[in-house]
Amino acid sequence: MKKKTYRNTPAFTLLAWGSFIFFIVLITIGLYTLKEPLMVKGYYLMGTVGIISSSFTVAKVVRDNQEDEERYKQMFKAVDEDAH
Template sequence: MYPQKHKRRNTAAFTFLAYFTLFAGVCLFAIGIYNADLELNEKGYYIAVMLLIIVGSILTQKVIRDNSEDDEIIAEQQRRMERNEQA
């Protein structure tokens, strides 16, 4: 049997849209912080929170994706074991 060719999960358009929305959100947030009538330490706090949210969202997406992939692999292994036991 030939190995299955790897297929990309996301289209180029979807990947571009994901990066664009992240970049646009960061830029709009930065413009809002720059124009805000806050002290410098308050602006730094909001920027640190924004970076924490970005890292947290990326990490959460990765964990959910990895868990989903692991569940599929485990289910496939269990199906193979059941087929071997029946044979």
């Protein structure tokens, strides 16, 4: 039976989530203490949320494309080996 393995160590996962939460807290503090109207704060918040969500999406798409490329290479390698 194969043992389940993870690509990232628990320490790296903790670092990634820790830094994400840390910077969310910094952005929240910065927006709260900003001496601008609510409309300006909302604009900054909207832009921040957009950047965060799109960065997750881009990271997933890049990872999925790389995995697909590796899978196709393995698939065609197996077909070539069967042909010979």
